[in-house]
Each structure stands twice: as structure tokens, then as C-alpha cells.
Amino acid sequence: MDIFWNKKGTLQKVHHSHLRNSLPQIFREHDKVWVDMPRFGKDEEELLRVYFNIHPLTIEDCSKVSSRPKIEEFDTYLYVVLYGLDVQGHFTQLNFIIGQDYLITVQHRQIASYEALKRDDGKIQALLGRDTEFVMHYLMDIEIDKYFPILEHIDDQMEKLEERVTHETGNGPVHEIFHLKHQLLTLKHHIAPQKEILFALSRKGNKFMMPASTDYFRDIYDHTVRALDDIENYREILNGILDVHFSVTSNHLNDVIKVLTVFSTIFLPLTLIASIYGMNFEHMPELTWKYGYFIILGVMLLIAIIMWLFFKKRHWA
Amino acid sequence: MDIFWNKKGTLQKVHHSHLRNSLPQIFREHDKVWVDMPRFGKDEEELLRVYFNIHPLTIEDCSKVSSRPKIEEFDTYLYVVLYGLDVQGHFTQLNFIIGQDYLITVQHRQIASYEALKRDDGKIQALLGRDTEFVMHYLMDIEIDKYFPILEHIDDQMEKLEERVTHETGNGPVHEIFHLKHQLLTLKHHIAPQKEILFALSRKGNKFMMPASTDYFRDIYDHTVRALDDIENYREILNGILDVHFSVTSNHLNDVIKVLTVFSTIFLPLTLIASIYGMNFEHMPELTWKYGYFIILGVMLLIAIIMWLFFKKRHWA
Amino acid sequence: MDIFWNKKGTLQKVHHSHLRNSLPQIFREHDKVWVDMPRFGKDEEELLRVYFNIHPLTIEDCSKVSSRPKIEEFDTYLYVVLYGLDVQGHFTQLNFIIGQDYLITVQHRQIASYEALKRDDGKIQALLGRDTEFVMHYLMDIEIDKYFPILEHIDDQMEKLEERVTHETGNGPVHEIFHLKHQLLTLKHHIAPQKEILFALSRKGNKFMMPASTDYFRDIYDHTVRALDDIENYREILNGILDVHFSVTSNHLNDVIKVLTVFSTIFLPLTLIASIYGMNFEHMPELTWKYGYFIILGVMLLIAIIMWLFFKKRHWA
Amino acid sequence: MDIFWNKKGTLQKVHHSHLRNSLPQIFREHDKVWVDMPRFGKDEEELLRVYFNIHPLTIEDCSKVSSRPKIEEFDTYLYVVLYGLDVQGHFTQLNFIIGQDYLITVQHRQIASYEALKRDDGKIQALLGRDTEFVMHYLMDIEIDKYFPILEHIDDQMEKLEERVTHETGNGPVHEIFHLKHQLLTLKHHIAPQKEILFALSRKGNKFMMPASTDYFRDIYDHTVRALDDIENYREILNGILDVHFSVTSNHLNDVIKVLTVFSTIFLPLTLIASIYGMNFEHMPELTWKYGYFIILGVMLLIAIIMWLFFKKRHWA
Amino acid sequence: MDIFWNKKGTLQKVHHSHLRNSLPQIFREHDKVWVDMPRFGKDEEELLRVYFNIHPLTIEDCSKVSSRPKIEEFDTYLYVVLYGLDVQGHFTQLNFIIGQDYLITVQHRQIASYEALKRDDGKIQALLGRDTEFVMHYLMDIEIDKYFPILEHIDDQMEKLEERVTHETGNGPVHEIFHLKHQLLTLKHHIAPQKEILFALSRKGNKFMMPASTDYFRDIYDHTVRALDDIENYREILNGILDVHFSVTSNHLNDVIKVLTVFSTIFLPLTLIASIYGMNFEHMPELTWKYGYFIILGVMLLIAIIMWLFFKKRHWA
Secondary structure, eight states: OEEEEEETTEEEEEOHHHHHHHHHHHHHHTOEEEEEESSOOHHHHHIIIIISOOOHHHHHHHHOSOOOOEEEEOSSEEEEEEEEEOTTSOEEEEEEEEESSEEEEEESSOOHHHHHHHTOHHHHHHHHHHOHHHHHHHHHHHHHHTHHHHHHHHHHHHHHHHHHTTTOOSSHHHHHHHHHHHHHHHHHHHHHHHHHHHHHHHHOOOTTSOHHHHHHHHHHHHHHHHHHHHHHHHHHHHHHHHHHHHHHHHHHHHHHHHHHHHHHHHHHHHHHHHHHTTOOOSOOHHHHSTTHHHHHHHHHHHHHHHHHHHHHHTTOO | OEEEEEETTEEEEEOHHHHHHHHHHHHHHTOEEEEEESSOOHHHHHIIIIISOOOHHHHHHHHOSOOOOEEEEOSSEEEEEEEEEOTTSOEEEEEEEEESSEEEEEESSOOHHHHHHHTOHHHHHHHHHHOHHHHHHHHHHHHHHTHHHHHHHHHHHHHHHHHHTTTOOSSHHHHHHHHHHHHHHHHHHHHHHHHHHHHHHHHOOOTTSOHHHHHHHHHHHHHHHHHHHHHHHHHHHHHHHHHHHHHHHHHHHHHHHHHHHHHHHHHHHHHHHHHHTTOOOSOOGGGGSTTHHHHHHHHHHHHHHHHHHHHHHTTOO | OEEEEEETTEEEEEOHHHHHHHHHHHHHHTOEEEEEESSOOHHHHHIIIIISOOOHHHHHHHHOSOOOOEEEEOSSEEEEEEEEEOTTSOEEEEEEEEESSEEEEEESSOOHHHHHHHTOHHHHHHHHHHOHHHHHHHHHHHHHHTHHHHHHHHHHHHHHHHHHTTTOOSSHHHHHHHHHHHHHHHHHHHHHHHHHHHHHHHHOOOTTSOGGGHHHHHHHHHHHHHHHHHHHHHHHHHHHHHHHHHHHHHHHHHHHHHHHHHHHHHHHHHHHHHHHTTOOOSOOGGGGSTTHHHHHHHHHHHHHHHHHHHHHHTTOO | OEEEEEETTEEEEEOHHHHHHHHHHHHHHTOEEEEEESSOOHHHHHIIIIISOOOHHHHHHHHOSOOOOEEEEOSSEEEEEEEEEOTTSOEEEEEEEEESSEEEEEESSOOHHHHHHHTOHHHHHHHHHHOHHHHHHHHHHHHHHTHHHHHHHHHHHHHHHHHHHTTOOSSHHHHHHHHHHHHHHHHHHHHHHHHHHHHHHHHOOOTTSOGGGHHHHHHHHHHHHHHHHHHHHHHHHHHHHHHHHHHHHHHHHHHHHHHHHHHHHHHHHHHHHHHHTTOOOSOOGGGGSTTHHHHHHHHHHHHHHHHHHHHHHTTOO | OEEEEEETTEEEEEOHHHHHHHHHHHHHHTOEEEEEESSOOHHHHHIIIIISOOOHHHHHHHHOSOOOOEEEEOSSEEEEEEEEEOTTSOEEEEEEEEESSEEEEEESSOOHHHHHHHTOHHHHHHHHHHOHHHHHHHHHHHHHHTHHHHHHHHHHHHHHHHHHHTTOOSSHHHHHHHHHHHHHHHHHHHHHHHHHHHHHHHHOOOTTSOHHHHHHHHHHHHHHHHHHHHHHHHHHHHHHHHHHHHHHHHHHHHHHHHHHHHHHHHHHHHHHHHHHTTOOOSOOGGGGSTTHHHHHHHHHHHHHHHHHHHHHHTTOO
16 A cells, blocks of 8 residues: 655655544645555555545445446545556556545556556656646556557557458468457457546536546547547458458359369360270271371360360450 | 344244234334245235235236336335346346335245345344345345356357367357357346346435435446446357358368369379370370380379479469 | 217217217216227218317328327327237237327227227226226237237247258258248337337326326336347347358358268279279280289279378368 | 419419519518529529528528538528439439528429429419418428339339249349349438438427428328338348348359269269279289179169269258 | 738738737737647747647647547637548648637648638638638538548449449459448548537537537538448448359359369260270170160260250259
């Protein structure tokens, strides 16, 4: 648990036992406090329950790893849950409890942006100096912006796939498409529910936030909308690539079968002719002709050429 | 019929004939009563109609096995229908009639969560001690949470299918996909209509429920939304798996046909050559050459090798 | 034209010329009248226009056979159009004109539920005794409930189809699917527009209906919603069955082609060998070997076995 | 430009120069005027701009051939744009400017319904006698009703197609489906935006229209909704027919390939046997058997029969 | 930075240092100013921040190249972002800051319409003479109208494709379809979010715009809606073309395979017969018949004719 207290304009890092005693003073003098809880244990729970007077349902939600994004207004605070990305790139739940003079953040995994901010006293002081909601905005902003490199990576892979799919048959492309669609679904699954939360933050004239800050949250909201737009777009493009893939596969089959057909239809008649003159009838006049063999070879060649031209004309060969 | 009466803080299990007489007292003193009706017969109907003064349409709905989820506000009570899962895992209708001081639950099959609660006097007393709606919340919560193990099971099966589909042709995968989609449709069919019911319970400042309890119902509502989200997600993934399956099937066909084509186009010319030298013409100069046979074998081998290389280059062999 | 007049609590069947004269009295004493018009001719039109003072547009709509479901509020009455099923099972337009003290029903074909009710004086008296809208509710309720046997029949056929589709190729299943989808579309086409009408009847505190009756119409509304839900569900299942059908067809093709490929690739080399030893070269050493013939037969057998094993391993045979 | 002036109940066809002078009197005495502009030139523009005081944007819209349907309320008039069908059956823009006492209609092509009405003085007088909006309603009603013969024609073609598709392969059916879908798209593209316009006319208690007329526009609105419903329905049916077509095509392929497979697998072994006994080995004992030839023919026949039965059993032949 | 100042009705092009000093006078006398910033550097930022008192978030947005379209109302101005097309035909962000008496436009690439307007003093004076929002409308109008030539070009390509797809197999058509869909997606991606912006401008009675101008913005809004309608329409048509393509490809395959099947099934039996009479059995009576050879040739011809007629009847040949 890391606690940052902007005591009359001076940033202090305090211990949580110390915080408990100072809370009445903080609330009286409207000093701003940010309590970050990178893990959620007994102490954290007690602090929330006893000293900040947080509703049991909120505490329960904070302690869980898998909540859906939500925004809930309680009497003395606003409870917001969003997704962030931990250092391994997995989505993880970020809890924000924002009251009149405090911001409490709870998460269950290491978040790079949180750690970076906590090492930057100047930044914290500046943000707390404006208000606790600017700390919240700063953290959310960084987390939402993490989507764009992921989307760009997907875009790159799609472009390569678009290229590959035109000449490659086999199951490679469809697996790739499936994999990318899966990624987009996962992203959408996590981003979509955040849209309405951020819309609420950017609109609602709620009592825990300064009117001035809604403009900032509108900005994050816009980013979320853009990310969702991109996802929808990419999914459509992937469907188009899938159509190309199926068409390429099916045209490839046609090509293979054309080769088979052309070869078979040319060689079957020739083989028949050869077989006929291989029959052992006693009376087969052609067999005794002097140039019979060469005439037949010529006839075979002629048939082959005619059929070839026929297929050539039909663009089969 | 099981009746639990929280008489001035003490839990009592009373007989329904006794309840009938005590009702005026209960209503006067605002004691809380939970009447559970695991079967719905003459007695139950009479109790509802005569003593609790329930509307005939509600009684009719309670007596039916197949109602859609609904929420209906009447003058003296709120009528809610949701789905639960009975001990065989089938969806079944759960009726809740919640008035100022009573909760009546009606269902037609054995529900594990109800039976468990009824054996736990302490729990009932605690819940009734807060209010009848907490009994309702407790039961609904358990029932809604039953969806998640089902969804996880489907998720597991999908993951196996994702693996299987890449190397298995035949109709197995498509049957599996159909089966899973069917399950998801059934789930959605039952869960979707509950969403708006629970939304109403978590929002509506209605007279039969304490404002404090809406936070709890919002929680169940959130779970329902998450379940529906998951279902939609899974359906999309199954569609992706289906695409993979069709691609794998169609590429497999291509592979088989390539083998056929390569074999045919290599052997047809060779057989023609052999047939030609099997002809019985009197004048076939090559037949008398000393090494004619070996030259022809050599020519055949050469043709075979050239064609093989040709197909190799086109990645058909 | 059949007229039922609940004159001070006694049901009377009156002639329409008699009704015309009694109307002022009826309206004055708020007796309830139900006028059923199973055909719509000159007399009926005159009655509506002159005596009940119905708007020309409503009369025009009543006289037409093909109106869309609608609800229109006029100054002195409410005009509702729904679909019913005639005795041949075809959808037909049902018109309801409900004023303060009268219900006029117009339809152009024989409706079983109407005929049954008109033969049951006790029932009519009971319903008119409550109010004219309960006659309307009674008729609508029966008509809406007719959808469910149809849906169940479709469900049965789908189940059989699910079974059939796994082993039957050919166009049979796809025709069946098309036929069932067509039926569902027709149902949806007729039921969907009724939903909002019934919603209006179950909500709207309009002046021609008692507040108490809206609960009853909400019940019919619920049935309509359930029917539409089922239709949507069935359509999804049919799409799933179609996927299975296409997969089965395409796997069957694969199987056929595998047989062709396996046979061809085994016999082509053998035939080549036989053809080679059928050549008439003068110098073919093997031909003079004592066991040449048997050696070659052995070689052929060996090749056949090896290739068979090869295909066996690739699961093609 | 054709001008119809209902001067104190008498219909007058006036010249536009005459109209300009009479306008103040018309407006003062609330006579009703219908100005039809079947072409839009300098005179028409001047009349609108100077004498009727129409907004420049409306005039610009009237002068254009390709506006989207719209309804715009200005200070002194309501501007409505819908689509009509000209005598060649092409969609064309119909402009309606309806003020307190006048209706101005502008279109750029010959519309049959307009011409017919303009030849029918009695009808115009009757309509203007009620109000200018009844002229508008009359024209719109005829135009909207033109959709239904088109839709019926499409329905007929679909029914024929449904029949044809079951036995016809080739690209004919898919072209027909494409063509019909294209037609439906064009219809929808033109009808869909009119829906909200007509909804506005049938609801809005706007100052330029009598309340009584909204019932009439609701009627046209209903027709539009029905047309759109039908279009949606037809598109679904066409998709179903497309599925049937693809299934028929693919089953036909299966049938063709089965014939190929059955023939090949029967004749390949027989040809091998014949080839074997065509080999020229010196020591082939069977060749000298007295009935060798007939035994071998018998063996061939046996193999052929066995294979045929085998395929018969698998329903391939 | 180009500054146009309509000083008491006379257009002046001023330098930005001069503007800074004149601003108080401008604001006092309600002169209209248009500041165009075709690039955004230090000076521009300072002007916005210090002299026009623009919110830091707006300045940040202006400085970025990739914002989503948006409309944001601030205390002293309205901030609008739309897309325009630069001279290379790429979408680029257009920023509009419109206050009581000024319009500031910021973009990062050369826009043809802006450059053209800035060279036309008369036009600027006329527009500024009406109000700054007419400058904004003029610029937006030209940019939105740029979509239609693009859409027409796509329409032309689709028509060619419709033609091509009926006789061309191979992957050409599907690539073309993919390419066109991609273009439509890009267009939609940029146009769709503008719709609501323009709707807001055409509705909202906001304080920075004259009521009279909303009619003009409604016009642009209509264009946007039409463009989106067209895009949706084109996408549907492309899907139809794709269906035709897949059908043509699949029917082509059928045709190729029919040729293969017909040839194989005709020649396989004939070759068998020839092979049979090529066997070397000592006792083959037919071989010694005088006309044996000709009888067999006749039998072969007969078989070939019969099979040909058989396939002819099945429409395979």
C-alpha cells in the first residue's frame, strides 16, 4: 500500500497507520490523498471498511480479480472499474474509488503505468495539486492508450496476410485469420463495456468530480470509441481476406482439376488407339501396311494437337 | 410448503394453517415471513388467493410451468419470474412474490439452492433479519452464478475443438460446433429475458424494496450481462472455428486431388508409350533395335522425372 | 351479423334493425354490446357509418382483406387490427372496434374461436358482464395461442431434420430447411407487427379500457414475445443444420474422391508394368526368364500392398 | 406550370401572371391554390422566390433532380420531398411545398398520377374543397401504392425461381437472384428514407396541416412499412433460394464425381487383368489353358458385379 | 497563418501580430475574423492560448494529426473536427474553432478548397458579411461533396465487375471485390462519425451560431446521410457479386469435371475391350473370325455412341 498525501501543497508519502489517524484532519482541511493498493489484503480491507467507510459490496468487488467494468455512485464516493494491461500484456481489473478528497486505486497485478507514476513525485504532486481525479485520469489515459500499439500490430499482420493470401493455399491463412479475429474479440470484449463508463465520466455532473475534468475524460472516451471503430473495421477486413482465401483455394482446385482433365482427355483416346492396334486379330489390314505405324503415330499426334487447341481455346490449358 | 417466520427476531417454522391465523398480526407488527412452495396445489393456491390477496393472473402464472421471465408490479406486491436450474440441470421457472413483509417463492421442481437454504436456519434468520428481499437476492444470486460453470465447460470444449479442427476432417467437428451453438442458444434464450428484469430490480425505486438492496441486485444484473457477453463471444469464436473447419476440409480435398492429378498425369503418358510399342504393326523399326527396350525404359524414366520436377516446382507434390 | 346485448345483466341476441333503435338507450344505460360481423356488406357498413359514427378510414380498413396490424385511437373508439388463423390455417385480418360500451369485430373468413364463443351464451354473458374488452381479450388470447402448436410442429420437424442431415446427402435436407425457414418467415411477418400493438394495449391508460384489463393484455403480449423469441431461436438452429448439411455434403465428396484417388494411384502403375511387358521389342531379357511372369506378378502385388499401406496411414482408405 | 384555384368554392385554372396578382387576395380570403410545376425554369423559380417567399435552400433543392426524401419545417411552409415513379418506371424526386393555403408541387419528369389528376377537375375541386393537404395526400397515396405491383412481380419471379433452382444448375439462378436482390435494394434505398417522413406527417401536429388529415397520412405510412417489411422478407427468401442453389450445385458435382469414381474403379482392375494376359512372357501357364480365356472373362465379370454391388450398397450408383 | 478581417464591411488581410493588438477592438465591435492555420506551430499555439483563450485540450487536439470527428462546446467557443480530403486524396483532420465573432481553422495538410477560397476575396467578404459560420459551412460543404465522385467511381467499377464476374473465373474478381470493399470501409470509417456532428450542427440552437444557418448545415447533413446510404447499398451489391463469383467458379468446376467424367467413362470400356483382344491366350475364338476386327470396332463405336447419348440426355455433354 502506497499513500501519497498532498498536505497543504507538499507531497508526503505516509504509512497507512499514520494515515488512519490523519484522516479526520485530511477531510477537514480538504487535503488530497491517493492510496494505491497493488495488492489487497487484510490491512487494505480494514482501511476501506473502517476508515473510508466503503460499502461492503465495493470491498467485495475490489477483492475479486474478475469484475466487469462498471461505474457505481455511492453516497460518499464513486466506484469505477476498468481494465488495464499488466506487464505481461494480460487484461486485469483496475478499481478506482474516488471520494471528495481521496482516490483509492486497487489492482491485483503489477501495472507499469502505476509503478512509473509512483516513482515520479513531481508528477503526483502536480496532479494531486489539481485534484485527485486528475491522478485517475492520468492512469486511465495511459491504460487506454495501450490499445493502439496492439491494434497497429494487428493491422500490420493483416497487411502481410492480405499479401500472403493471394498466393498461398493450405490452412495457414485461415488459422492466422482465426487467430487475429480471436485477438480482436478479446480486445472488444474488454474495451466495449468501458465505453459507457467513460461516457458517464465525461458527461455526468457528479458531485465527486470537478466540472473541468469531464473534458479530459471525454478525451479518453473518444479514444475508446476510436479503438472500437478500428476493431469493427479490422473484423470486416478479415472477413474480406477470408473470402479471398476461399476463392483462392477454390480456384486452385479448379486449376488442378483442369490439368487432370486435359491430360486424361488427351491421353485416353491415344491409349485406346494404341490398344486397338495391339489386338491380336488375325485379320487387321492396317497392321500389314508399310507405313501403318507411322500413319497411326501421325493420327495420334493430330488428335493430341487438336484437343490441346480445343482446351487452349477454352482457357483450360 | 415451508414457512419461516421471523417473529420479533426469532425464527419460527410454522404450519400454514397457523400462518393463516397469524397473518394479521404479522402484517401489523411488520414481522418478516418467507413462504416457500416447492409444489403448487390447492392449499397453496388458497393461501395466495384468500390470505395474501394475490391477483388471479399471478396465481395462474405461478401454477404454470412455462412462463417467460417477467416483472409485474401490483398494488400490494411485486411479481418476478426468473429461470433457475433444477437438480438435473434443466431450466425451470422460479416465481417470487414479494410484498411489504413477505416473500413467497413458488417453483415446480427441486432446486438445490432452495433446499440448502431451508436447512440453514441461521442463514434464513440473518437474511430475514435484514429484509425479505435479501432472501430473494440470496436465492437469485446462487441461481445466476450457476451459469458460469456451464460457460466454462463450453469454453473448455471449444478449446479442444480449436485444436481438433486443425487436423481432423469428417463431420465430427461440425457436429460438435452445432451442438455447442445449440447449447449457447438455449442459454441465451433463458438468460436474455432476465437481463431487463434484473435491471428493473437494480434501478427501480419501488415501494416493496429497500433502496439499499438495489446495489445487491445491480451485482446480479452485472453477472447476467457478463454471461450474455460471454455467450456472444463464444458464438463468434465458434463461427471462426467453423471457417477453419471448412477451410481444412476444402484444403484436404485439394491435397487428395493433387495426388490423383500428379499420379494420372505421370502414368498416362508412360502407359501410352508402352501401349504404342505393344502394337502389332509389321513395320515398327524401333522394335528390332538392339537396345530399343532399354532406350524406351530410359525415355519413360526421363518423362516421369521431368513431370515430377514440374509438379514439385508448382508445390503439388 | 351477430349481436349480443347484455341488457341490464341479461344476454340478448338481437337483430341489427332492432339494435339501431336501441342504441341510444344502450349508450345511455351503459349496457354492453358485442357486434360480430363475419362478413362485411352494405348493412354492416351502414351500421358502422350511421349508427356507431365510425371514421370512413376505419370502415375502409375493415372492408379490406389485407391490412397490417395497427392500433389507432379515434375520438369515440379504439381501432385494433390483428391477425388470426382461419379454419384452413391461413392468416386473416381481425378488426376490433372498441368504444365505451360496445365491441365490434369484423373479419372476412370463418374463425373457429369466434364461432365457438358465439355458441356459448354463458361465456359471452360472463365476459360482457365484466366489460366488452374482456370479450376482445378472450378472442385475441385464443388466436395468439394458436401459434404454439405450429411452432411445436416446426420444432419436431427440425429435430427429425437434425437427425436426417447427419447421414443424408442430396438436396432433400436443404429443401426442407428452406421450407421451414419460409414458414418461420411467414409466422414472423405476421406476428412481429402485433407485438407493438399488444404492448400498447398492455400499457396505455386509454379511455376505452379499464385499467384492470391491461394486466390481461400484458399476458397476451408476453405470449407474442415468446413466440418471436422461439422463431428467432429456430432460425438460428436451422442455420446450424444448414452448416452441418454443407459439411456432410462436402465430406462425402472428399470420401468419394479418396476412393477414386486410391484406386487410380494403385492401378495406374500396375497397368503400366503390364503394358511394358506387353511391348513387342525383340530384345527384352526378362521375357525369357523362367519365373519372369511370377516375379512381375509378385512385384505388382508388392507395389499394391505398399501403396495401400501408405494410404491407410494417411487415413484415405 | 398548372395552377388550380378554388375561388370561393369554384375551381379556376389560372395563368401564373394572373396568380401573382391574385395572391394577396387568395391569402386574405384563405382560398386554396394548387400550383403544379412539371418543369422548373426561370418563371417557376421567380414565383417561388418573390411571390411565395420560399427559402433559397428549398428553391435550390427543388431545382435539383437528386435530393434525398426529407421534411423541413420553415416559418411559412412545410417542405417535403418524396420519390415517385415516372412513366418509364424510374424513381424521381417529388417536391411538395405546403403552406397555409397553397400546395406547390415540383417534379422533373412526367408523373402519370399527376397528369391524370390534372385532367379531372371534379376531383381537384373536391380535394381542394377539403384542403390543400388532401391533394398532397391523394398524389402521395397513388405513388406509394405503385410499389405493390412491383413487389408482386418480384414475388412471382421468386416463386418461379424457387421451382427452377431445384433442378437447374449453371449460373442462371444466381444471376436471377442477384438481379432480384438488386431490384429489392433499389426499392429499399428509395422507400426506407420515406418512412420517417410519412411518420412525421402522420404524427406531428404541425401548423400547416389539419389534425383530421394525419389519419390519412398514417394510412400511407402503414403502406410504406408494409412495403419495407415485404422487401426484408423477400431478401431472406432469396438468401434461402441461394442456399438451395449452392446445395444443388454441390450435390450435382457429387453425382458427377460418383459416376467417374464408379466407372474408374470398376474398369481399372479389369484393364489391369487384360494387360497382364497381354504380356509377352514365355512362361505364362494360364495362356495355354484350354478355357483360360473364358475363365478370365468370367473372373472379370465377377469382379465387375461385386464392385457394382459394393457401390450400390453405398448408394453411389 | 492567413487572417481575414471584415473590418466594418471591408475585408482586410492582416498579419497575426497586428491581429493580436486588434482583438479587443474586434470583439468590442463584433467584426468578423477568419484565421486559417494551414500549419500549426509555436505562433499559432500562442495565438490560440493567449489571445483567443482556447482550452489546452482543444489546442492539443488541433496539434494532433489523428483525431476522431467531434463536436465539443466550451464556454466561449464551439470546437468541431471533421475529415477533409487533401490534394493527394487522403483523409485529413479539419479543425474548426468557432466563437462569437471568429472562426479559426486548423489543418495539417494542403486542402484545395481552403486554398481556392483564400484566393477569392470577394467570396470571403460575402461569407464573412453574413457570419463566420457561413465560411465554415462553405468549407465543410465542399469537403463533403468530394465523397460523391469517389462513390461514383466505385459504382462504375462495380458495374464493370458485375459484367466481368459472369464469365471470368480465377482470383481477379475476388481481389477486385476485396479492394472495393476496403475502399468503402475506409470511406465509412471516416464519414460515419461525421454524421452525428453534422446532425448536432443542424439541430442544436447553440449560442455561437445563428438560427438561420442550421438549415444550411442540415443540407450537409443530408449529403452525409446519402453518402452512408450509398456505401451500405454498394456493400450489399458487392456481396451479391461475390455470390455470383462463387457460383460461377463452382459451376466452372462442375463443367470441367463433367468433361473428365464423360471422356473417362466413354474411353475406359473401349480400352478394356481392346486390351482383352490383346491378350495372348492360345484359345480365343473371336481372334480367328474373318470380320472379328471389324465387328469389335463396330461394337466399340456402338458403346461410345450409346454412352454419349446417355450423357447428352443428362445434359453432361
